Amino acid sequence: MQISELSDRSGLTVQTIKFYIREGLLPRGSAVSATRSEYDRRHLERLRLISALREVGDLPVAAIQQIITAIEDDTVSLHELFGTTQYAIGPHVAAPQDPNWRAAREDVDALVRELGWNVTERAPARDLLAHTFVALRRLGFPITLTDLRPYVRAAREVAEHEIGRVTDGASRARTVHSLLVSTVLYEQVLTALHRLAQEDASARRFGTG
Amino acid sequence: MQISELSDRSGLTVQTIKFYIREGLLPRGSAVSATRSEYDRRHLERLRLISALREVGDLPVAAIQQIITAIEDDTVSLHELFGTTQYAIGPHVAAPQDPNWRAAREDVDALVRELGWNVTERAPARDLLAHTFVALRRLGFPITLTDLRPYVRAAREVAEHEIGRVTDGASRARTVHSLLVSTVLYEQVLTALHRLAQEDASARRFGTG
DNA sequence: TCGCTTGGATACCGGCACTATCCAAAGGGG
DNA sequence: CCCCTTTGGATAGTGCCGGTATCCAAGCGA
Numbered sequence: 001m002q003i004s005e006l007s008d009r010s011g012l013t014v015q016t017i018k019f020y021i022r023e024g025l026l027p028r029g030s031a032v033s034a035t036r037s038e039y040d041r042r043h044l045e046r047l048r049l050i051s052a053l054r055e056v057g058d059l060p061v062a063a064i065q066q067i068i069t070a071i072e073d074d075t076v077s078l079h080e081l082f083g084t085t086q087y088a089i090g091p092h093v094a095a096p097q098d099p100n101w102r103a104a105r106e107d108v109d110a111l112v113r114e115l116g117w118n119v120t121e122r123a124p125a126r127d128l129l130a131h132t133f134v135a136l137r138r139l140g141f142p143i144t145l146t147d148l149r150p151y152v153r154a155a156r157e158v159a160e161h162e163i164g165r166v167t168d169g170a171s172r173a174r175t176v177h178s179l180l181v182s183t184v185l186y187e188q189v190l191t192a193l194h195r196l197a198q199e200d201a202s203a204r205r206f207g208t209g
Numbered sequence: 210m211q212i213s214e215l216s217d218r219s220g221l222t223v224q225t226i227k228f229y230i231r232e233g234l235l236p237r238g239s240a241v242s243a244t245r246s247e248y249d250r251r252h253l254e255r256l257r258l259i260s261a262l263r264e265v266g267d268l269p270v271a272a273i274q275q276i277i278t279a280i281e282d283d284t285v286s287l288h289e290l291f292g293t294t295q296y297a298i299g300p301h302v303a304a305p306q307d308p309n310w311r312a313a314r315e316d317v318d319a320l321v322r323e324l325g326w327n328v329t330e331r332a333p334a335r336d337l338l339a340h341t342f343v344a345l346r347r348l349g350f351p352i353t354l355t356d357l358r359p360y361v362r363a364a365r366e367v368a369e370h371e372i373g374r375v376t377d378g379a380s381r382a383r384t385v386h387s388l389l390v391s392t393v394l395y396e397q398v399l400t401a402l403h404r405l406a407q408e409d410a411s412a413r414r415f416g417t418g
Numbered sequence: 419t420c421g422c423t424t425g426g427a428t429a430c431c432g433g434c435a436c437t438a439t440c441c442a443a444a445g446g447g448g
Numbered sequence: 449c450c451c452c453t454t455t456g457g458a459t460a461g462t463g464c465c466g467g468t469a470t471c472c473a474a475g476c477g478a
Contacts, residue, residue, distance in 0.1 A: 004423075013468080015467075019468085022426090033474085034474055035474050037425075052345075056341050077417065078411070082408065082415070117406070119405050119412070123404070125402075125404035129398065131265050132395075135264070138260075139254075139258065151399050154363035155402035155406040159407040162407060183407055185341055188340075189360055190364065192335075193338065194364045194396060195295060195337075196338070197364040197367070198368040199329070199332060201365075201369050201371070204327065204372075206286060207327065212455070223454095231457090240456085242456095
């Protein structure tokens with residue numbers, strides 16, 4: 001198919017597709033002549049993946065580029081791809097020497113150790129959690145490990161479910177999509193349901209009717 | 210205190226503080242002379258709140274502005290403030306006439322109804338969830354209500370815990386902070402723990418050691 | 419033949435969250 | 449009292465990001 005058809009079917013403009021090619025998110029079509037290239041189903045699927053990661057997952061283009069690079073390297077295992085995705089998602093904070101921050105990060109590391117979770121030292125999610133600790137404490141809402149218990153429980157159950165859902169038998173492409181979907185997209189599902197459940201709880205507690 | 214001290218204590222530059230005043234996130238100090246204003250503890254607390262919502266919650270300035278406006282209006286109830294926050298957080302999607310989108314949104318509405326949740330029709334989280342449905346289906350990963358069960362359970366438990374934690378006896382300012390913290394900041398806590406739990410699950414399932 | 423599409427390159431744009439500058443009018447230490 | 453710094457307030461500029469727009473030469477196709 002030509003780029004115009006790719007555009008129609010993906011819902012993205014030709015310009016945007018060219019942009020994604022420039023940025024290395026999408027491989028070039030196979031050149032048929034100097035002014036014609038042929039695109040196939042995989043290009044379309046790739047574009048759908050990019051759209052999902054951008055529009056739903058809200059990932060920056062640069063992060064998607066890193067993920068794509070890992071996807072296209074067949075020597076990258078599923079777990080390594082997972083790590084790449086986590087790292088690309090961020091946040092990327094240069095650890096400040098603020099003692100409060102250091103203490104929070106220490107608490108996070110202790111928590112992970114206590115839970116026995118097998119998580120990289122560099123996982124940005126550690127920083128994200130530490131960041132929330134610092135902010136909570138600065139606002140005068142100290143956080144303790146018992147406060148976290150319900151969150152840990154919920155996170156563990158949901159994560160277990162997600163990783164278990166990754167289809168392992170199919171093609172690598174399919175499996176990889178399955179993994180990304182389970183992590184990036186279902187994170188949004190959890191967030192959305194969390195907000196809805198909060199609103200309901202708020203209505204019951206504070207609502208007037 | 211003067212603006213320079215406010216700057217030191219909040220960790221924000223004088224420029225940024227002035228910017229927040231211009232944007233209506235922070236009230237002006239009480240003018241002492243043409244070139245001197247007095248700031249107090251509330252200004253500092255406000256700045257800490259703004260920083261938390263910006264840096265940890267990743268809210269845009271415009272969203273924080275809406276929340277602040279609601280905070281400062283004493284006639285706004287806690288539940289209304291909650292709604293304002295949810296709305297400010299977004300996403301703000303102009304519902305397209307795409308039939309897939311309509312169907313997804315219908316599914317979300319049906320789910321909310323079935324759960325008996327008391328949630329506004331306009332809650333952006335409905336759109337967020339619908340958005341994920343569309344993306345998942347386009348990628349060939351259809352989603353069913355049973356898939357959602359673990360998420361619903363987790364979301365409900367955590368939300369219940371959060372709303373229950375909102376301190377109701379203290380001053381309005383304190384209660385309001387408590388509510389915002391419980392929603393915006395703990396959303397990040399949940400996200401971070403979710404990612405960590407996923408990495409652990411991934412390590413166990415796909416890890417090499 | 420003639421208009422439309424394409425590949426490829428380059429330039430440009432709008433939104434966002436600051437950041438820099440400037441000015442006149444105070445402080446305030448020596 | 450002098451002079452250096454700080455401040456309030458306004459206006460302009462910056463850097464990043466994710467696209468858009470434009471242009472050109474080279475096909476394609478009716």
